[in-house]
Amino acid sequence: xxxxxxxxxxxxxxxxxxxxxxxxxxxxxxxxxxxxxxxxxxxxxxxxxxxxxxxxxxxxxxxxxxxxxxxxxxxxxxxxxxxxxxxxxxxxxxxxxxxxxxxxxxxxxxxxxxxxxxxxxxxxxx
Amino acid sequence: xxxxxxxxxxxxxxxxxxxxxxxxxxxxxxxxxxxxxxxxxxxxxxxxxxxxxxxxxxxxxxxxxxxxxxxxxxxxxxxxxxxxxxxxxxxxxxxxxxxxxxxxxxxxxxxxxxxxxxxxxxxxxxxxxxxxxxxxxxxxxxxxxxxxxxxxxxxxxxxxxxxxxxxxxxxxxxxxxxxxxxxxxxxxxxxxxxxxxxxxxxxxxxxxxxxxxxxxxxxxxxxxxxxxx
Numbered sequence: 001x002x003x004x005x006x007x008x009x010x011x012x013x014x015x016x017x018x019x020x021x022x023x024x025x026x027x028x029x030x031x032x033x034x035x036x037x038x039x040x041x042x043x044x045x046x047x048x049x050x051x052x053x054x055x056x057x058x059x060x061x062x063x064x065x066x067x068x069x070x071x072x073x074x075x076x077x078x079x080x081x082x083x084x085x086x087x088x089x090x091x092x093x094x095x096x097x098x099x100x101x102x103x104x105x106x107x108x109x110x111x112x113x114x115x116x117x118x119x120x121x122x123x124x125x126x
Numbered sequence: 127x128x129x130x131x132x133x134x135x136x137x138x139x140x141x142x143x144x145x146x147x148x149x150x151x152x153x154x155x156x157x158x159x160x161x162x163x164x165x166x167x168x169x170x171x172x173x174x175x176x177x178x179x180x181x182x183x184x185x186x187x188x189x190x191x192x193x194x195x196x197x198x199x200x201x202x203x204x205x206x207x208x209x210x211x212x213x214x215x216x217x218x219x220x221x222x223x224x225x226x227x228x229x230x231x232x233x234x235x236x237x238x239x240x241x242x243x244x245x246x247x248x249x250x251x252x253x254x255x256x257x258x259x260x261x262x263x264x265x266x267x268x269x270x271x272x273x274x275x276x277x278x279x280x281x282x283x284x285x286x287x288x289x290x291x292x293x294x295x296x297x298x299x300x301x302x303x304x305x306x307x308x309x310x311x312x313x314x315x316x317x318x319x320x321x322x323x324x325x326x327x328x329x330x331x332x333x334x335x336x337x338x339x340x341x342x343x344x345x346x347x348x349x350x351x352x353x354x355x
Contacts, residue, residue, distance in 0.1 A: 014196045021195070030348030032263035034198035035341055041202035052206065059203035062196060066315065067162040068144045069194045070258045072187030074166040074280065076273025078173060079180050083247075083274065090241055095254055095278050098233035099285040102255055103312035104293055106226045106335070110304035113218035 009058025016041045129185050136186030143168050158288075160316060162258075163280060194259040201257075201337050208334045211327070215303045222303075223335060226311035227342045230255045231350055245355060246270060252347050254278040257314040260340040268351045279314065286313020287320040302327050310335025 020037030023029070029036070044050040084092065147164040173183055184191070212219055231252060238248045250270035253261035258279045265275035286309055294305055305324055309317035310332035318336055322329030 010196070013199050016202075017196045017199045020199065030267060030352070031344045032198070032260065032267060034195045034263060035260060035344045037195075037199035038202045038205075038337075039341070041199055042205055045202060045206040046209065052203070055200075055203055059200035062193070062200040063204070065193070066197050066259065067148075067160075068141065068165075069190050069197055070162045070276065071140050071144060071165050071169065072184060072191040073194075073258065073262050073273055073276040074162060075169050075173070075183060075187065076180055077166070077277045078170045080271065080274050080277075087241065091238070091243070091247075091251075092281060094237035094241060095234075095251065095281045096285045096289070098230065098237055099255060099282040099312050100289060100293060101233050102226050102230045103286055103290055103308045104297060105229050106222045106311040107294065107297065107299040107301075107304040107308035109222045109225055110215075110218040110307050111299050111301050113221055114215070114301045114303050 006057055006061070009055050010062065013041070013055055013058050013062065016044075132182060133186035133189070136183050137189055138186075139172070140165065140169060140187060140190060158284070160280075160284070163284075194262070198257075198259045198263070201340075204330075204333050205337045208330050211330055212334050215331070218303055219307065219331075219334070219338070222307040223311060223338050223342055226255070226307070226335075227339050227346055230312075230343075231346065235354075249351065250274045251278050252351075253343060254282045255312055255314065256340040256343045257336055260344060264344055264347050268348055280316070283313045283316030286317035290317060290320065303331055306331025307335045310337075311339045314340070 016037040017034055018037075019040060020035070021033030023036050024031065024033040041050070041055070045052055045055070144161055144165045147159075147161040147168070150164070151159040151161050169183070172178075173180070234251050234254060235248060238251055243251075246269065249268045250265055252268070252270070253264045253275055256264070256279070258276050261275050261279045262272040264270075265272045290309060290313065294300075294308065299305060299308065302325070306321050306328040309321035309328075313320075314336045318329060318332040321332035
C-alpha cells in the first residue's frame with residue numbers, strides 16, 4: 001500500500017512536469033517546462049488545493065536522488081575536453097571569480113538589509 | 127550486444143558507481159568527494175578506456191537524465207515548506223536574489239567577452255550559478271552546450287563550497303540569511319549542502335535561494351539572450 005502511494009506521488013509530480021512542458025510548447029515560452037511545473041505545483045500546495053501529504057514522499061525521494069540524475073549530463077563533458085586546454089584555464093578562473101563575486105554580493109546585501117530589518121522590527125515592538 | 131542490453135548495462139553501472147561513491151562521501155566528509163563528481167570521473171575513465179562513445183552511454187544514461195524534469199518540479203515542495211521562513215526575511219531575500227542573478231549574468235558576459243569566447247560559449251556559461259537540473263534545460267533552450275554547462279555549474283558549486291567559507295570569514299558575514307543566500311545563490315545544491323553544516327536555518331535559506339535564483343534566471347536568461355544577440 002505504502003509503495004503504491006509512493007508511485008502515485010511520483011506520477012502526480014511527473015504529471016505537473018508534463019503539464020509544464022505542454023504549456024511551454026503551446027505558448028512557445030522560453031522558460032523550461034520543468035520550472036512552469038514547479039511554479040504550478042507550488043501554487044497548488046500554497047492554495048491548499050493539493051495537500052502536501054499527496055506529494056511529500058515522492059518529492060523527497062526524487063530530490064534525494066537528484067545527484068544521481070545529474071550524472072548522465074556531466075559525463076557528457078568527455079566530448080568537450082579540448083575546451084579546457086590552453087586558454088581553458090582562464091575560462092575556469094573566470095567562472096571561479098564570477099562565482100565569488102555573486103557569493104560575496106549575495107551575503108553583503110543580506111548583512112546590510114537584514115540588520116536594518118531587524119532593527120525596524122525591534123523598534124516596532126518597542 | 128543490442129541497444130537495450132547496453133542501455134541496461136550503462137544504467138546499472140551508473141547507479142552502482144553512484145551508490146558506492148555516496149557511501150564513500152558519507153564516510154569521509156570532504157566537499158571534493160561530491161558523489162556526482164566522483165561518479166562522473168569514474169564513468170568517464172571506464173568509457174574512455176573501453177572506447178565507448180558518450181552517445182552509446184546515453185542509451186542507458188537517458189533513463190536517468192529524463193528524471194531531471196520531474197525532480198525540478200519536486201523542488202516546489204521544499205520551497206513550500208520554507209515559505210514562512212522566506213516571508214520572515216522577505217526583503218533581504220528578494221534583493222539578494224535579484225542582485226545575485228544579475229551579477230552572475232553580467233560577470234559571465236564580461237569575463238567571457240574579454241577572453242574572446244564565442245556566443246555559443248557565453249550561452250553555455252550564463253546559467254552556471256543555478257542548480258544543474260535547471261541549468262542544462264536553460265542551456266539547451268538558448269543554444270548552449272548542456273553537458274558543458276553542467277561542468278561550469280560544478281565549478282561554481284565547488285567554488286562556493288570550498289572558497290565560500292573563507293570569504294564569509296574574511297568579510298565577517300555572520301548573519302544566517304547572509305550566509306544561506308550566499309551559498310544558495312552562488313553555488314546551488316553543492317553550496318546548500320555546505321550551508322546545512324552551519325545549521326538547519328542556514329541550509330533552508332540556502333535551498334530557497336537556490337530554487338528562487340533558478341526560477342528568476344530561467345525568466346531572465348532567455349530574455350537577456352533575446353535582447354543582446
